[in-house]
Amino acid sequence: MDIKLKPADYRSDIEPTWCPGCGHFGVIAALTKAFSELGLPPENIVSVSGIGCSSRAPLFMKNYSVHTLHGRAIPVAVGIKLANPELTVLVETGDGDMFSIGAGHNPHAARRNIDITVICMDNQIYGLTKNQISPTSREGLYGSLTPYGSIDPPLNPIATMLAYGSTFVAQTYAGNPKHMAYIFEEAIRHKGFSFVNVLSPCPTFNKVDTFKYYKNKTKDINEMGHDPADYEKALELAFHDLDHYYNPDAPVPIGIFYKGIKETYDERMRRVRERYTASGIPTVQELIDACKPKAI
């Protein structure tokens, strides 16, 4: 395709069902901008999601979309990618979908470096089920099942995904469209498993982690000199990712924590296949005939 599509060309005619003021609007705006910048043909993009407010995102975009079950976007995305590695496969998910019910899938797609891009719209709350605390909710947050204020310490998405071996880990903020689009572009361009945590406020249920709260709090770690090739430094920075939960003056880091170069799973898969077919590809009949007992 020679003519570059505009971001709007990647939008479907379905109007998003999100609440006014939801961070997720900005996410799909930035994502379609990234698609446009990268010149991706819509027919080669597959957006896979789970369940939750964030997981409706694929339906609002013009690309192949798979709206799966709660927590199950990553396995479906893996199946799609392995079946056709030529496709650009994205997972559009949320903090509950990815880090609670679907958390068991994260380490395996990450460590195997499956070449998919996972975008987690992290609003630190369950919105679609109307206000329950999520794995990334700060302590003390009120949810319908924790009317006393949450007593659970939050999970650190950045540190977790770094530890799992994700070869691209970044954080961005829904209030910064330019940074978001840049990070998405980098994440999609990255060969290998990429994880982007988007701080995407929920205006309806989370009255603490709001746009107002994040305003002037985010600090671009790359502008501050962090080299994404430095894994150990990335881990150190990641451990301070949730400092602002405990210290009102602490900055919220955004930017690329880590970007490493490692062979992708489908590249390894191809090498194994080449090894097996080096001396020719057998016919199916030959594979059946291999079960004959050899004659005396």
Add this chain to the structure above:
Amino acid sequence: MARFDLTIKIGGEGGEGVISAGDFLTEAAARSGYEVVNFKSFPAEIKGGYAQSTVRISDEKLYSTGDAFDILCCFNGEAYFFNKKHLREGTVLVYDSSDFEPEEHKGVILYPVPLSELAKDVMKAYITKNVIALGVLCGLFDIPSQSIRDSIKARFVRKGEEVISLNYKALELGINYVRENLKKADPYKFPSPRQPKDVVIMEGNQAVAKGAIVAGCKFYAAYPITPATTVGNYIVEDLIKVGGWLYQAEDEIASLGMAIGASFAGVKSMTATSGPGLSLMTEFLSYAGMTETPVVIVDVQRTGPATGMPTKHEQGDLFHAVYGGHGEIPRAVLAPINVEESFYLTVEAFNLAEKYQIPVILLTDASLSLRAEAFPTPKIENIRIENRWIYRKEEDPEGRFKKAGRFLRFALFTEDGITPVGIPGDPEAIHAITGLEHQENSDPRNRPDIRTWQMEKRMNKLEKLLREDAERFYEFDMPYSKADVGVITWGLTGSVTKEAIERLRSKGIKINALYMKLLWPIRKDLIEGFVNSCERIAIPETNWSGQLAKILKAEVGIDAVSFCIYRGEPMIPKEVEDFIDYLINNPEMSAGRLTPSDIYGEKSYGII
């Protein structure tokens, strides 16, 4: 009736080569042009525990490994202990006399051979014990030793000449031991070779793997689980050679999710599991039905519930396969009765999945998975392969499947409910799939009219399946216009029943039989036609509830007598025979449930 019918059972400790000894005998029978069935079982432990391999050889088609053995070869005292109650007048016991001495058994022909001693002291290699035993069997029963040699060579070719010649020597040692020390006192003799047939030997799970390759499967995702894992073992290298891939998933939820993803990307895909895994897959089973995504799920049933007995047989997952899941979806459930059908029905599972865009469950079981059979070599040019209807713009000049620029993946205007799929990469068929109820262009909708129409679109696909693709999965054996008893069976119990029916008929009992290979959906008219040809209906199943009987009661409204065995072992032909005899002797019984205790007395678990 067969002129020749010989059953050899080898028992010993897991890891002692019991299973490979049975495999070699199986190959010898096939090479000699005979029918052969081999049933193996081993313990859940990696090392140790009782393992056995039973090989039955005949000049006629075999349906099961029968009721009992003619020759028992015990590698240790434990194998003897487990089998001694089946020693009867005329049976042969070959045993390791360096390990144990048997009790007195009237009329049992004994051949003591110090197998362990010969292996340790003469061969200086204990691992050759099983091959020495094979030599003894060759010497005693005229089994063609050249065939055993061929099998040794094929098995050990990668281990080098030294290993091969060591095993050749062990074989000779066994043969010579017989010549020098034993005097033949039994009538059993391996038949002289006849023209070998063009056959393959496969195990149940291997047949599933080969069937999938023939069907065009290119993606297989699975999580390790006994007894389904070996489907993956058998398919992995074939799959890579034909350009596919096997992915070891993190759990069974992921396995089915991956298979669905691969199918969405246009690739035929499958997963195999056992009961506990099927439980985890059930949410995605529902999703596959809702999104009309073709996928094949193999459930190699094992004894449940919960972890149950992982290496043991049961037909306990039928309810789950047929009814399991939230909401209602179109699905098909197939179940082979033997290894050959495991091959062909796997191809059929893909065909149904592709044609109707539904999930298809293939139910096999732990015993069938380990059963080996020789059957005519499948010729792939004779095997019909179905592929899903893929949207092509040039085939849709009027743009019926496009509206306002959107692709109508779930269009409501096709008569049979089947609509073309769009494959990622095609700019003309961009669309979404969603587990939410949706309208023609995939957009989520809650409207009662759309809900009703989409539900009908999905579920009515089964009407077409029933019209076009059901009858061939009903195997009728109805020689009588009015039979005393009509037997309906499924799965491995079906092949056991075939043998029982031959015996009952030879006693003059009029029996019709129906072997159901398609357990869902159900052709009511075909069941009714069969039921009308019989005075009473008997349904033997290896589960507690009589699951098929209950399904047929619910769906067709027929009464039947269930015979339920749930000990973790398959039925044997004698038990089905006794069940039918019991019914003949109790003419008032036309519905209900029997267990072995009813037939054999208090607290019985059958006669195995």
